[in-house]
Amino acid sequence: MCKSSNAFRENVLELLISWRVSMEINNILETEDREVFMTLSQTYQEWKEATKREGLEQGLERGLERGKLEAKLESIPRLLALGLSVEQIAQALSYARVEN
Structure with a gap:
């Protein structure tokens, strides 16, 4: 089953349970109790959405950091080919890290 089918299925199940x-x-429940329950349900939905957004933001940040690291690693063979020493490359990459 593909991701979109699973996501659709999860949404349908969540709606049915709700x-x-x-x-x-x-x-x-009496009217007052229903109002409390609906407020709690709304609060839960807001928390759930905020948690999803936070997870996406963290994922994007990690992806960007990984991309930067991969770019640095890919530059090492070219820097070696230019005749830089391992120490010079390490120093240059550390300096680039401080700037970022």
Whole structure:
């Protein structure tokens, strides 16, 4: 099964579970209790979305850092070919790291 099918399936299941809980809550709770439950549900959804955004941001940051590291590693053979010593390359790459 592909990712989009799994994501769709998860969304449908989440909606069904939410609907079922909502129906059960409506049957047993009084109006004031329903309002509290709906507020908690909204708070949960907001937290869930914020958590997803935070995860995406962290993933992007890690990806950028990894890209920078790979670029530095790829530059080493060219710097060696230019005749730089290992110490000079290490110093240059450390300096580039401080600048970033």
